[in-house]
Amino acid sequence: MQPRATTRQIKVGNDSTGIICIGGDAPVSVQSMTSGYTHDIDQCVKEINRLDSAGADLVRVAVPEAKDTIALKEILNQTSVPIVADVHFHFQRALEAVEAGVHKIRLNPGNIADRNQVNAVIDACKDARIPIRIGVNEGSIIERKDKQKRKEELGKFFADSKHGHLIAIMIAKLEEYLDIFHERDFHDICISAKSMDSSLTIDAYTEIAKRFEYPLHLGVTHAGPRETGSIRSVVALGTLLANGIGDTLRISYASDPVYEVEDGLELLYCLAKRTRIGAELIACPTCGRIQVDLYTLVQEVRKKLADEIDIPIKVAVMGCVVNGPGEAEGADIAVFAGDRRGIIYVQGQRVANVKEEEILDRLLEECRTFQEKVRNGEATLGEKVVEIIPPDPIGELGSGKARIAAGDVEQITIGRT
Numbered sequence: 324m325q326p327r328a329t330t331r332q333i334k335v336g337n338d339s340t341g342i343i344c345i346g347g348d349a350p351v352s353v354q355s356m357t358s359g360y361t362h363d364i365d366q367c368v369k370e371i372n373r374l375d376s377a378g379a380d381l382v383r384v385a386v387p388e389a390k391d392t393i394a395l396k397e398i399l400n401q402t403s404v405p406i407v408a409d410v411h412f413h414f415q416r417a418l419e420a421v422e423a424g425v426h427k428i429r430l431n432p433g434n435i436a437d438r439n440q441v442n443a444v445i446d447a448c449k450d451a452r453i454p455i456r457i458g459v460n461e462g463s464i465i466e467r468k469d470k471q472k473r474k475e476e477l478g479k480f481f482a483d484s485k486h487g488h489l490i491a492i493m494i495a496k497l498e499e500y501l502d503i504f505h506e507r508d509f510h511d512i513c514i515s516a517k518s519m520d521s522s523l524t525i526d527a528y529t530e531i532a533k534r535f536e537y538p539l540h541l542g543v544t545h546a547g548p549r550e551t552g553s554i555r556s557v558v559a560l561g562t563l564l565a566n567g568i569g570d571t572l573r574i575s576y577a578s579d580p581v582y583e584v585e586d587g588l589e590l591l592y593c594l595a596k597r598t599r600i601g602a603e604l605i606a607c608p609t610c611g612r613i614q615v616d617l618y619t620l621v622q623e624v625r626k627k628l629a630d631e632i633d634i635p636i637k638v639a640v641m642g643c644v645v646n647g648p649g650e651a652e653g654a655d656i657a658v659f660a661g662d663r664r665g666i667i668y669v670q671g672q673r674v675a676n677v678k679e680e681e682i683l684d685r686l687l688e689e690c691r692t693f694q695e696k697v698r699n700g701e702a703t704l705g706e707k708v709v710e711i712i713p714p715d716p717i718g719e720l721g722s723g724k725a726r727i728a729a730g731d732v733e734q735i736t737i738g739r740t
């Protein structure tokens with residue numbers, strides 16, 4: 324992991340939403356965007372509040388028509404997370420959104436380029452003390468005339484990248500646009516340069532990070548449904564974040580945007596860029612040794628943990644006792660399935676051996692009790708009372724079943740302490 328690149332810091336929000344800092348030493352923030360019409364106030368508020376509850380630090384809404392910016396005022400009254408107005412083509416929408424009290428504006432240099440129009444938006448944002456994201460998108464900056472000639476000319480600037488000409492255009496667009504902002508001494512800026520191509524996204528942001536001091540909003544645009552979009556997004560954003568690049572991010576899916584927030588947060592937790600809130604679930608992939616319906620159990624445990632646990636307890640759900648203990652190393656609470664039963668451990672100490680249908684309730688009961696103990700200072704996360712040692716071996720494969728059923732498995736699994 325590379326140290327975080329130094330960027331300026333901008334602030335988004337106010338007293339009623341709380342202030343989110345982007346850039347500098349602020350934690351990397353997670354954004355998402357509503358998928359419905361902004362002028363449908365009730366539906367839009369509902370969607371914003373769902374994203375807020377899922378952990379979004381900022382929520383963006385599209386404002387293509389005046390009826391959308393008219394709705395903004397009421398939407399802002401009914402929500403408590405900073406709202407970004409996404410403006411394309413019509414600079415008036417930006418002015419109307421600022422007037423409505425929005426907390427940040429996104430402009431696209433590819434479709435609002437008139438200097439007077441940009442100046443009007445800058446002045447309005449300056450008066451309202453709100454920042455602007457300058458978001459160039461591969462899809463809206465490609466200049467289609469003389470494409471081959473430009474490709475050859477511009478590609479020379481970044482010969483190491485197969486997308487050199489696109490990176491050159493993105494940087495040129497940003498420089499050109501930033502000149503307008505600098506002339507008006509406006510620096511409350513965040514930058515993005517998204518593409519649907521993960522490798523272009525990595526190369527473009529890497530080059531942009533070398534050239535500009537503004538905080539960077541990361542994203543792979545039009546990444547598709549979660550099944551494919553997650554890979555595209557995580558490979559690009561994960562690489563950049565591991566290289567110290569990125570101050571805020573949006574993962575874009577063609578599906579429920581709550582997944583964008585959940586996956587964005589999980590990415591940051593995995594890279595230790597944010598402190599985890601809530602339980603961390605570890606689960607085995609299952610194999611031919613599986614001894615309970617693990618897929619169902621894991622999904623039920625995941626949902627319940629999300630609802631009931633708000634401290635970073637590590638919970639492991641393992642399909643068998645053969646490899647489970649080793650795989651659950653480090654978990655605060657673990658269950659190992661065996662012969663249609665579940666053996667439950669709390670920080671390495673066996674506390675129960677229950678039937679399969681009782682596993683979920685007992686595991687959650689232990690999680691709730693443990694959470695309470697941590698809150699009261701009676702237990703510490705990540706500490707183990709007894710080390711769980713994998714069995715060594717327990718006879719022929721499968722011969723441990725009888726011992727598991729008899730409840731004496733701890734004599735096999737806990738040995739060298």
Ligand code: SF4
Binds near residue numbers: 607608609612645
């Ligand atoms: S814990 Fe057991 S069932 Fe799960 S993958 Fe490992 S060996 Fe297979």
